[in-house]
Amino acid sequence: MSDPLSRNRLDSEASPYLKQHDGNPVNWQPWDETALEAAKEQNKPIFLSIGYSACHWCHVMEEESFEDEAVAERLNENFVPIKVDREERPDLDSIYMTVCQLVTGRGGWPLSAWLTPDGKPFYVGTYFPPEPRGQMPGFGDLLDKISESWSDPDQRDEMKNRADQWTDSACNQLESTPDEPGERPGNDELDDAVRAALRSADREHGGFGSDGPKFPHPGRIDLLLRVYARSGNTDALDVATTTLEGMSTGGIYDQLGGGFHRYAVDREWTVPHFEKMLYDNALLPPLYLAASQLTGQPQYDDVVRETLTFVDRELTHPEGGFYSTLDARSGDEEGTFYVWTPSQVHDFLDEEDAELFCDRYGVTDSGNFEHGTTVLTISETVEHLAEEYDCSVDEVERRLAEAESTLAEAREERTRPPRDEKILAGWNGMMISAYARAAQVLDVDYAEQATDALSFIREQLWDGDSGHLTRRFINGDTKGDGYLEDYAFLARGAFDCYQVTGDVDHLQFALELSEMIVEEFWDAEEGTIYFTPQSGEELVTRPQELDDQSTPSSLGVATDLLLVLDGFVPDVDYTEIAGRVLETHGNRIRGNPLQHVSLTLAADRYAHGGAELTVAADELPTDWRDELADRFLPGVVVAQRPPTEEGLDAWLDQLGFEEAPPVWAGRSAVDDEPTVYACQSFTCSQPETDLEPALEWLEANR
Known part of the structure; x- marks a missing residue:
């Protein structure tokens, strides 16, 4: 057989991120048995590069290094270069990102890791520039130094020893459970989490932390809204609504097309990192619906309608599933699809309407972004504009709506951000829940989108005979074992469809998924629910997902799900399993309940019985x-x-x-x-x- 390392093998991969690299001179390999066996047979270290299609710095590193022939020659000669889409393989990302954070104190993408042939990391980092910059080594020089060290038997032994130590540390962080379980959390953890959230809140602009970058942190907002509903804590409501208003009036929200960008680089939510992720646009609408119910303010409902319209228009498969992301870049630059200058506005609107629009959304000659362009933010109230332009509020709203429609149509002629058309089971589960929630609160017709997506996932990714859930669908191709987040988030989405429709088929699917959570992910001996299935690929460690990050902790969601479904199964004690999980991780939850919001909320349900x-x-x-x-x-x-x-x-x-x-x-x-x-x-x-x-x-x- 020919050497698999002699060519770039990403041409047969369906992942948009991997396909972005199939033309690189680097002989990229997918993470598979062929590449891993070749590394062992040739005794070459692995260079593992993990990213995703909407990642800005992943694009930069590709252009600077992976498209460079001299860099490619180094990688091809001395390493087994492997590319991984973190959205397809969150297990690998979790393992090696944990090592990166433990060793360097920071993380991010692209994630760059050098591994021994058996997959243990001995050098880690994120983005590396082509030439030395500040404290960062140049990528080419780094490749040379690592290759030289690997060629020296003594240094290679040191590298392997380091790899063993780092892997053990990752195992302790991700896989191990306490020798002695803690006490199951009770009422105090919820109060402690709220106090921590309030301490870290930005009271002026919303969000958490005193400067940028600012992330939405939907779990914290959910926590604050729940506590207000239960106790009447107005401080919790104020922080939550200030955050929701700051995001929806800022540049992190697409004022023209609806939907949320990933995060803001500044404290004021003005300039976003422009990628749009399905999970953000799934997790945030239910919070705005809750704020609407609690305050009666209609603008929160408007945000939900606009966001779901965006999802329906730009992230929905014709047969019902939801795509993953829109890229941060349009063409070769970030954000150009979304930003405006006054002259561009005037190109499409008459003089007075252009001025009105620019005043409303803060479009100025100096701009607030690169090259004098402006990210749209709500800069003036409609009432103020009505007074300034000497007309009624209704007239201002009518003219703004017409201007927004005209400019949105004009924007469609620009180079669009690429779309990652992976359909991921777990992310779809979150989006299904969002539509089901909108059907409960806004319009029952939203249930149709929820159930269409659920039917699509069941048809394409679910094998009812084996109970096996596949993680990813794209253009007819399916791949990957489902992870805990896929089973738990999708089961929650199915259950939410049952709640809004009363259709027992949806409940039955949720119960089937929960059975597989217990069968494949629950470890009775360790008292925990792992992220990877028992029957899945054996890696250097088996991760758990306790922390809430960009998405909720899958362990927390699964635990809460089992508590919810316990009343729907006559002969299974899901509450006992959930209690064991909370007991196992009780000390960790108590130590930092805000970092474990999903588990904290599950513990609250356990303590109060639901x-x-x-x-x-x-x-x-x-x-x-x-x-x-x-x-x-x-x-x-x-x-x-x-x-x-x-x-x-x-x-x-x-x-x-x-x-x-x-x-x-x-x-x-x-x-x-x-x-x-x-x-x-x-x-x-x-x-x-x-x-x-x-x-x-x-x-x-x-």
């Missing part, structure tokens, strides 16, 4: 739906069931249950009327044929 509204009806009455849409009921499960025992028996047959699970048992409709049963902390109200008394009972027993 809350349910069991509805016995053929469908949720319209007035009940409207009433629920107006109220923020964090953590409350809406458990629909047929009104009669005969109808319930048909559901039980479909689910394969011999008896009714606790959430439905003995809760049929009264006098053939839609009936609701409210339960909180292991106690229940009497059946009600009016929703209001049940909600009052929940409020009194919260």
